[in-house]
Amino acid sequence: MTNLAILSCLFGLSTAASWPNGPFTTSGSSILDASGNSIKYAGANWPGAADVMIPEGLQYQSVASIVAKLTEAGVNVIRLTYAIELIDQIYENDGVDVPISTAFVEALGEANGTAVFKEVLAANPSFSANITRLEVFDAIAEECAAHEIYVHLDNHISTGTWCCSTDDGNAWWGDEDFSIANWTRGISYMADHVSPTTHPPIPSAVDHHN
Ligand SMILES: *[C@@H]1O[C@H](CO)[C@@H](O)[C@H](O)[C@H]1NC(C)=O
Ligand SMILES: *[C@@H]1O[C@H](CO)[C@@H](O)[C@H](O)[C@H]1NC(C)=O
Ligand SMILES: *[C@@H]1O[C@H](CO)[C@@H](O)[C@H](O)[C@H]1NC(C)=O
Numbered sequence: 430m431t432n433l434a435i436l437s438c439l440f441g442l443s444t445a446a447s448w449p450n451g452p453f454t455t456s457g458s459s460i461l462d463a464s465g466n467s468i469k470y471a472g473a474n475w476p477g478a479a480d481v482m483i484p485e486g487l488q489y490q491s492v493a494s495i496v497a498k499l500t501e502a503g504v505n506v507i508r509l510t511y512a513i514e515l516i517d518q519i520y521e522n523d524g525v526d527v528p529i530s531t532a533f534v535e536a537l538g539e540a541n542g543t544a545v546f547k548e549v550l551a552a553n554p555s556f557s558a559n560i561t562r563l564e565v566f567d568a569i570a571e572e573c574a575a576h577e578i579y580v581h582l583d584n585h586i587s588t589g590t591w592c593c594s595t596d597d598g599n600a601w602w603g604d605e606d607f608s609i610a611n612w613t614r615g616i617s618y619m620a621d622h623v624s625p626t627t628h629p630p631i632p633s634a635v636d637h638h639n
Pocket of ligand 1: 537538541
């Protein structure tokens, strides 16, 4: 259901003209749904590509509360950013994603990381203590689907950090932190992750020429 929810956000699974009525196509500067109607984005950015590599703000409010506020504000799409390093680490970890408890400690240190992790769990009682980073992305996609908000996945940066500028190692393909092999692997992984018909590829070595 989780993956289906993301897929329906991105491409549309539904029959007839019910939301999201995908797959979408483009025509000139327009995005069209499956019936040829123009889709107009009224979007908000939800950053998830910084050091912890999960969508931000969940120590303050639940996913449900944030998405409800987006709905009230008339938002119909979120740009959900992620870092390629998220997927690199899954490959390094034999295909297993990192629990956010670990991700917080690695990004913020033991004391602060543990403290913020506990705040996230307190604000989001539906999260289990061992929830992984991708499961947080999934929870957001599922809630967005319930509110008919599209999710526009955005690979924002390679190494998870606040960005962006020309000296962040990601200015162009092949830049210091921008391995083209890791990047194509990462965006493929995320596309597969939201598809019910494919699965994340089996971890294998990537050439690191960049
Ligand atoms: C923990 O958070 C406090 C308050 O934001 C900050 O001053 C301190 O530098 C942080 N400690 C670490 C190890 O990041
Ligand atoms: C994660 O925690 C839940 C309880 O919160 C437990 O049921 C589940 O087995 C745990 N999963 C893993 C992979 O440890
Ligand atoms: C590419 O991913 C591997 C892990 O699979 C990692 O060791 C390497 O540092 C990454 N390359 C870059 C440039 O981030």
